[in-house]
Amino acid sequence: MFDELSSRFEDAVKGLRGEAKISENNINDALKEVKRALLDADVSLSVVKEFISDVKDKAIGEEVVRGVNPGQKFIEVVNKELINIMGNENSPLNENENSPTVILMAGLQGAGKTTATGKLGLYLKEKDKKVLLVAADIYRPAAVEQLKTLGSQYELEVFSAKEKNSKPEEIAKEALNFARENDFNSIIIDTAGRLQIDDSMMSEMVRIKEVSNPDEVLLVVDSMIGQEAADLTKSFHEKVGITGAILTKLDGDSRGGAALSIRKISGKPIKFIGVGEKIEALQPFHPERMASRILGMGDVLTLVEKAQKEVELADAEAMQKKLQEATFDFNDFVKQMRLIKRMGSLGGLIKLIPGMNKIDDGMIKDGEDQLKKIESMISSMTLEEKQKPEVLAAHPSRRQRIAQGSGYEAKDVDKVLADFQRMRGFMKQMSNGGMPGMGGMPGMGGMPGMGGMPAMPGMGGMSGNKPMKKQKNNKKKKGFADL
Template identity: 50%
Template sequence: MFDKLTRTFSDVLRQVSGKSSISEKNIQDAVEEIKIALLEADVNLRVVRRFVNHTIEEARGEKVLRSVNPGQQFIKIVHDRMVNLLGSETEGLQLKGPDTLSPILFMGLQGSGKTTTCAKLALRLKKEGRKPLLVAADLVRPAAVKQLQLLGEQTGVPVFAVEGEKKPVKVVKQALSFAKKNSFNTMIVDTSGRMHLDDDLMKEIQEINSVLKPVEGLLVADAMTGQQAVEIAKEFNERVGITGVILSKFDSDTRGGAALSLKSVTKKPIKYVGVGEKIDELEQFHPDRMASRILGMGDVVSLVEKAQETIQEEEAEELQKKLQSSTFTLQDYLEQFTRIKKMGSLQSLVEMIPGMKGNIDEDALNSKEMKKEEAIILSMTLQERHNHRIIGPSRRKRIASGSGTSVFDVNRLLKKFDKMRLMMKKMTKNKKLQAQMLSQFNGNI
């Protein structure tokens, strides 16, 4: 997502960043390019005008034109305006204490990914220590109840459903009693969707809303629908009242207009984004981090958080010792593949590294190559993985045959591994080099 927009912003900001002085014409030209990029990204016209006018107004002030570093000052203004556009602050769920039930109402059009998102949020809240209950109140779409039950089994979250019931509000009433009786502190209600907005849908959700009295009314909107998602959010907010939005399919190849317009148009925050099809791929939305990623500045904080989720501190220390002493093996290398997979796609990780987005060959991130290397290592014996020096010509031939690759591929992996091990050893011992890398990161944030 945002690929084209990020490229444009990166180009514009690169042009102004190194300037020792900036004129009003420089500012006007840069803002004009930004305006075109936002419109092409399907951002709401009124939102674009407001963004452009505020940026020009701030940039034309003495703060930029007479600044010691006008280029950097202009970039800061664009970044701050972008954060403001996306919502200023991270807004989580407003849940009650662990001993009180917090009902959450889900709503949205059919096909938005509402049912799957219910399960994703339930799993996330379960990991955070809550005791969630999923409620199957979508009685319109065929197999919606069954889908939620299967997702419940997958996440280990109980699902409340009433066989043969035709009225969703009755299911919700029974679910409330069940949740209170069984000490659940979070109740996530999946409701019916339609192919388009209609009175029947709104009346049904309004009726459920009045009975449920939710602490959160969350709209699930498909990021791929662009401005249509904004109009849908506006309608649901006016007719039912929403407290926030979850954007599904945020990892798709879309222009990003919905994410950049929602907060300004509806005055409601984006609370989470679905970043993949897997059940654990739901992330909290951070406006400041997203702004940095859109502007090509990366998102080191999210990258570190992802790393912390997949590797323990003791493991990290052990890994560093191995790298320093050249005892890092192909078995250790194989284990890193598993950790990287848990963190997400290679493309998504690159977007988080300052200055990398748009400056690295996408083909070099081909996951097929990673799978090939994994297959080669898995075709080795444990002894070979722990000591790759013993892998001679006959062993290489056997490994190539076992992994469905060529001897050339095996040779290339072993050479790459040796080079990488040497480079990592130098890096872990060279404090000056580490400091330089950190300063580069900081300079881009």
């Protein structure tokens, strides 16, 4: 997400290094590069023009104080303006205190509306809401079954038409009565999508809205359609009246322009973003965090929230104690690997860490493959071997058996064991320096920029035993976070 845009922004700042202050002469090239980068990312032209004008007005004449170079000052201005065009702060869902909160989902076909409905239901369930999903899409084949499948997967009740020829507004009305009678406090209505906006679609949405009187009307928008997403949001709002948007597929090949255009063009906030297929991949939208990701500065708050969601305090304390006492074993290591998987993809997590946005997908793929390899080896160990790694160190025949059982060579097992022992010793010394609440996150070290943490066993510094390519002249290439 935003990798190309981050790289282009970084290039734009290079010409400002060494200047005494930001002036019209030295900022023009940087602004031109930023403008091209935003347009290539499919940001709306009107938004780009306004953004560039605001950055220029606020950056020119900024004096460079000691310890802060013009590039850093320029980034500070860009960061503030990015946050500004995306809405300044998170816009939470509107809630009805006196009756069930009703959320109406709208969007074009193929945007991921039904999937977003299920994920939003789970999001509310995790906030202790009793959620009812309503299947009011009567046109798309299998739409009702898809929602029922999601409901079953997330353990959410789904309401569907009792009569074969029921109209969507009738289904919505019946669902509201059912929800009130059965003490549901959150209702999410999945409506039909179309291949394009038409009068029939809008009229139907208006009728459903009149019947359900929703607290939220959320437009689900596919980020892959680029700047058209902003125009679509504006059109829906003018014809139906929406309260916000959910931007899906932001983890794909989209260039991210929709995230920067929707609020400015439509006047309505992005409330959630979809960043993957997993259940937890629907996230509340925070403009300041998104700006930080765009500028290559990571998103530590989201990373910590993911950790807190998955890690129980008692488990974290127990893991911390094991690390301090160097009794951390292979069973614990597998738990930590599975924790990382629950938090999301390895690549997605790594790129939330400041300064880590330059790790390429090939290295991440190598790391993920190596994790699978290690887990396979651990699965071939006996209970005693998992609990007492030193037993393996003393018996080559055991290591040979594990290699045969997991389909790898003995030297691979030897390396994993040696790396594990080194990591365990290091973690004993550094156990108080890990990620808060995550017991030191064993195995997350060895990645560039992590302050010398050791590699995950057998991972060779997140590169699958391949050394990282050296930058020209042996200089570390700086990202925005390093300037």
